[in-house]
Amino acid sequence: MNYRHAFHAGNFADLVKHAALLDLLARMQASPGPLSVFDTHAGRGLYDLAGDEAQRSGEARAGIVELMRAPDLPPALRPLRQAVVRLNGGEEANLYPGSPLLVAAALRKGDAYLGCELRPQEHSALGEALRSWPAARTACADGYVEVAARLPREGAALVLIDPPFEKSDDYERCAAALGALTRRNPAAVVMVWLPVKDLETFDAFLREAEDAYDGPLLVAEARMRPLTDPMKMNGCALVIANAPEGFDVPLKEICEWTVSRLGSGGKAQVWTA
Template identity: 60%
Template sequence: MNYRHAFHAGNFADLVKHAALLRLLARLMEDGRPLTVIDTHAGRGLYDLAGEEARKSGEAEAGIVRLMGAKDAPAAFRPLVQAVAALNGGGPVRRYPGSPWLIAQALRPADRYLACELRKEEHDALRSALKGRANVETLCTDGYRAAVERCPPRGRALLLIDPPFEKPDDYGRIVETLEGARASNPAVQALVWLPLKDLETFDAFLRDLEDAGLPPALVCEARIRPLADPMKMNGCALVLWNGPDLATDLADICGWVAQALGDGGASRVYRLPSS
């Protein structure tokens, strides 16, 4: 599919991904050890919700705007709500932070962040958004390849893999990237975002993870509607691979999104064993 994130910034899937990402970063930074974060598909970093694309889709109104006004959102959303409020000066939500902005804000002096974006115009915007940030590097390159080549052989590393799924080989390349990074650093961790259209495609990906003999993973699904039409994005999923136990947070995040923002939505969190 042809995917431009400016149309979708701040939608339900971003809420799932970014709330989980912030909780994960907080957990990984608890013990004080340095962390390297590699973002394979970083995007532009900041999104204008008053722009033509966002206004045309209306997805931010049904996503982040709803969250910012919600009284019943669980505590796991609090870091994201605070970040969005700070970015907008406490006023109406006109800008939305992508993963690069959120990661850069969370970095400590000893941490490192590599943000990869293959599209030149998106990378130019990303570089501008993160200009002057310490310990941040942006690359206009294939993020899958960079994640393997630049994965540090020692120390803690987190891969954030969130492709646009424009190409049919994205699912296979995710598995190959995890295998390659693990060969370099057995302790590497990953957070992978995927769309939910039909279960067969998603289940095939999970089977490929198991067949690759990768470490156990925690999987969460947020379905905003029944998986009846494979041409629609009916929900999204996160796979937390080799990471800390965030089952409670992920259940709260996916459960609220499915119920508050969905139509006949459902959620589930479960563990994928290693083979």
């Protein structure tokens, strides 16, 4: 695999994923008792938006930079902006936090986080990024396998599945993991992020997810442009099992703002499958 998230850090898809993650985390932490959070594809945890990769792609300028400047930011996106402000010590976004850093900074006493990253160099950077948070641990391992083995069989748990989708079986493994993890722990909330390139691939994944999980799935789609070129990432989607009640409201805010502010001719929608 040659995927490097540094090229894409802070883009529109990160805004959707991370704003939703922070809202979901806060909702789950509103209940008493410890929370276990698992990240199957954690990445390096911290990204330099002034670095060569980010500057070359320019995706952050059309994503987090626009969010930081927006005067009309809806409530569901404000925690992400606040997290970026805290990280950078001001309104200018030179550094961008991945999901490991966002979760680690929000952990309460008794909560725990495990970030899995298969690539040794990225895993080493992840460990360095999380050094200040002893409750946040890492594993240099296949996240699908590691989380399946470590997920507690009961209690509050949140799993983020966010592969790069460069392997041909990632869609299949995501759907299978969603089903297997919720069977292992029926209380676990599992959120899958995926790119939206063409409708056929997206619909096929939803069918597989519905077959794997015996329950309603909350689906949020931020389609940034018409699906006319399947070689491009034309949008992104979140598919959530065991979504908390009312989570559709912030998801709609997040997707609608992202599409209307950063997209062109796209649409946002949230529904139950």
